[in-house]
Amino acid sequence: MNKKIFSRALVILGLTFGLSEISISATTSYPEAPIKLVMPYPAGGMSDVSARTIAEVLSKKIGGNIIVENRPGAASTVASNWMVHQKPDGYTLYAAPVSLVLNPILQTEVGYKPYEDFTPISMLLYSPFVLQINKDLGANNVKELVALIKAHPGKYAIGTSGVGSINHLAAEYFINQFGLEMIVAHYKGGSPAAKDLVGGQIQVMFSAANEAAPMMAAGRTKGLAVTTSKRLSMLPAVPSMNEAAGIDDFEAVFWMALMAPKNLPPEIQTKLSTAMQELNNDPQLIQKTNALGVQFHASSPQEVVDNLRQDEKKWGGIIKKLDIKP
Known part of the structure; x- marks a missing residue:
């Protein structure tokens, strides 16, 4: 082999090996800051x-x-x-x-x-949600809630923590899934919406599980279902929406x-x-x-x-x- 070509090959090989060494070194030493x-x-x-x-x-x-x-x-x-x-x-x-x-x-x-x-x-x-309702609404499960809303189109309001939030999209998903007619009330955050849920200004809301759990435990609201495919360990008595409503594709x-x-x-x-x-x-x-x-x-x-x-x-x-x- 020509000596110049051989020398260049060695240089290229050395550079390749050197870059590989640098890459390996950077990975093994990460993080340094x-x-x-x-x-x-x-x-x-x-x-x-x-x-x-x-x-x-x-x-x-x-x-x-x-x-x-x-x-x-x-x-x-x-x-x-x-x-x-x-x-x-x-x-x-x-x-x-x-x-x-x-x-x-x-x-x-x-x-x-x-x-x-x-x-x-x-x-x-x-972070799953819990379908909560006002404790005095008169429904004890999802099927009763759906029947109640269908019997009074446009009467009941479902709250959200803001336009475009996941619990807003979950609310629209719920309304669409069951063919309901409801007022969708938007708030600036989950806390003011939850306050109105307790007060009866709105009747339904999808709340983050960690926010819903203490309200349910205190008897201030009723939790009817969770929005995961399985029950939650922190709320084992609350069924999934699929379980509660007899469907198989509700997850939010x-x-x-x-x-x-x-x-x-x-x-x-x-x-x-x-x-x-x-x-x-x-x-x-x-x-x-x-x-x-x-x-x-x-x-x-x-x-x-x-x-x-x-x-x-x-x-x-x-x-x-x-x-x-x-």
Whole structure:
């Protein structure tokens, strides 16, 4: 072989090997600095507290320090827009909500593309809802509630925590599923809606499980069904909507996933996803998140994409059909 060609081949081989060494070294040493986990909601809420609980355990798992930074606004679009301009080095992660894929449909303009601008890592949590009613409404189960509403079209109101929120979409899904005619009353958050549910200004509402449980326990409301396919460990006496109504396709949950800006190195994506999935076997973490009213669930990156596409089709279809605008 020509000596010059041989020398060049050795140089190329050396460079390739060197780059491989750098890649392996970067992965094994990651993380070398604190990791920022961006939360698109205010501090102190269910999503924030739950994500902080998971982040604390994940920090120990990967031998790093994860710091939560809250960037609320525009139903998570503020945080989503900010994330696409961050370095894909693994030191800025995102607790991305389901609204990541819904806001481009709901809002006039967003500064990101949900599939192209983010790297999926793992699911984080699921937050189910409880179908609650005013305690004096006169229905003891879902079938009785549906019959009551059908007997009085337009009389009863169902509350939401805001236009385009998941519990608003769940309300529209409920109305459509059972062919009901109801007033849909929008509030600025779940708390004022829950207050009016107790007061009787509205009669029905889908509430986050952690918010519904204490109200039900105190006898202030009645919980008729949960919006997951199975019963919840924190409310074992409450049937699923499918069970209560005799149907097989009613499911409505809020979820969050761990994501990063696009072009995250595959080695870091794999390291974080693997670490997350190992937490599925942590009974203390599962117990803590269950107590908060959410279900911890880590997954492969593909499951994140599957959930995005599934909810884009499901909720996006409802948004477009009803021309829902924030």
